[in-house]
Amino acid sequence: MxxxxxxxxxxxxxxxxxxxxxxxxxxxxxxxxxxxxxxxxADGGEGTLDCFLAARGGEEVEVAAADPLGRPVKARYALSGDGRSAVVELAAASGLPLVEDVPADPLGASTAGTGELIADAVRRGARDVLVCIGGSASTDGGAGLLGALGVRFLDAAGNDLPPGGAALARLARIDDSGLPAEVRATRFRVACDVTNPLVGPSGAAAVFGPQKGASPDQVRELDAALTVFADVLAARGGVRVHDLPGAGAAGGTCGGLVGVLGAEPAAGAALVAEAxxxxxxxxxxxxxxxxxxxxxxxxxxxxxxxxxxxxxxxxxxxxxxxxxxxxxxxxxxxxxxxxxxxxxxxxxxxxxxxxxxxxxxxxxxxxxxxxxxxx
The missing domain is CATH 3.40.50.10350 (Glycerate kinase; domain 1)
Known part of the structure; x- marks a missing residue:
């Protein structure tokens, strides 16, 4: 039997x-x-790394990264035994618990640390990366994550935007010319357990912003900034993530990954089952x-x-x-x-x-x- x-x-x-x-x-x-x-x-949230390692073997990798406020932190991800697959939990470097010791910064918090984990996995040879999003401290549309991989977010004068979701209100152009070839060759999947769109009354800022310390005025500011982000994405490549189910997950990180890297979002448990x-x-x-x-x-x-x-x-x-x-x-x-x-x-x-x-x-x-x- x-x-x-x-x-x-x-x-x-x-x-x-x-x-x-x-x-x-x-x-x-x-x-x-x-x-x-x-x-x-697991369903793509907490515990997914351990499930991946238990089922597939491999290596738990710990690297230096930035927390949501740019402070140094040690974070881990999982790399398969053959080095071709990786599982990254966004909360490991960009989660709310990492910034509970300081006042919330909903406008400036960034997902850059998660991008650093992904970049390390890709440098080691991973070409299939499962990004488990949840528990994010940021509402930056994944701009910090993408920036750590080599994407630039520029204002009308060609200057790089500072970290955080609020800065996206000044976004004029996305430049991915610095994206390494190995990142372009990587398949990205996003384990997502919500269906919220990127913007609007059910979007990332409106629903999840208050959990990250955003006031009503800041929620409106972040929603407007994410709308600009989505508009630039649509004008750039024809990918409309404004109302894409799940795009609002983790402060819009899912929408950014889909819009820039062509990531594949799906229910977390189904992706974990495959992984x-x-x-x-x-x-x-x-x-x-x-x-x-x-x-x-x-x-x-x-x-x-x-x-x-x-x-x-x-x-x-x-x-x-x-x-x-x-x-x-x-x-x-x-x-x-x-x-x-x-x-x-x-x-x-x-x-x-x-x-x-x-x-x-x-x-x-x-x-x-x-x-x-x-x-």
Missing amino acids: RVVVAPDSFKGSLSAADVCAAAEAGVRRAVPAAEVVAVPM VGLPAALAGADLVITGEGRVDGQSAGGKVVSAVAALAKERGVPAVALAGGVVPPFGELHELGLTAAFSIADGPRTLDELKAGAAPLLAALAEQVTRLHAR
Whole structure:
């Protein structure tokens, strides 16, 4: 029997790798000779680097970079064993937690540090870069990131703009002539977990700006600046990112990556599944066990359970989700390919009790699910 275990973490309780270990223990109690393939998953946010390294091996690379305010910081990314693929989490160098010690600077904060991580990966030979965006401290449309790769953002007099989203109000021209050939040859994918457009009432500044300390006046200023940015992008290459779903993610970073580098945005879990090799792991599987802390109606919206279930359905493999909480409706999940979902609770328990006992409860449930599917 071949069982693939591909869960997300149970936040506040178990990492994705811990969930895999517990589920594998249960599977082996049911079928000692089972072939168990562990593929820790994530949705493109926190934990994606560790999932990539656990599934693909490779190297965790730490480099010096700039935080959102330009201060030096050490940040890490993941490089595959063959050096051809990399996973970069924007929050590692450009995240809000890095600037919690100082007053917010929503107008001047930059994503340059993330660009430095990407540049290092490309210099080392990576030609397929997955950028996981989320938790950004900046609303600069990814201009800082792109600048660190060699793109120049110029005003009407030909001067380089200073860091930050507000400066984009003076943007007149984007010059990518200094972009290295190896960057141009790299495939960029963006793991995005929101569908907000770049500008407007649902855009990057309006929805996420206040979380980064922007006042109502600053939100309006940033939205106007991002509109100028989008207009210049459209005039330059015909790529319209103003209302592109997901373009507003991470302060508009997704829109900038799409508009300048032709990046491919997609739901985070689906991109992570490809990056960690889940499609190949599913070959010949008899059962797929997935899961996350809570499975409910929102799980169908691009989360790990839905991504794993969809891949399993394509291959005709039953997919079962194990979770701390299981709350209907499940109609959309079943349509996507999820066979069933079960809670690890073996009776009335508090949340703290479930968290404390998650590993043995998971193992016990995985054993029963495996027995049900064993040949």
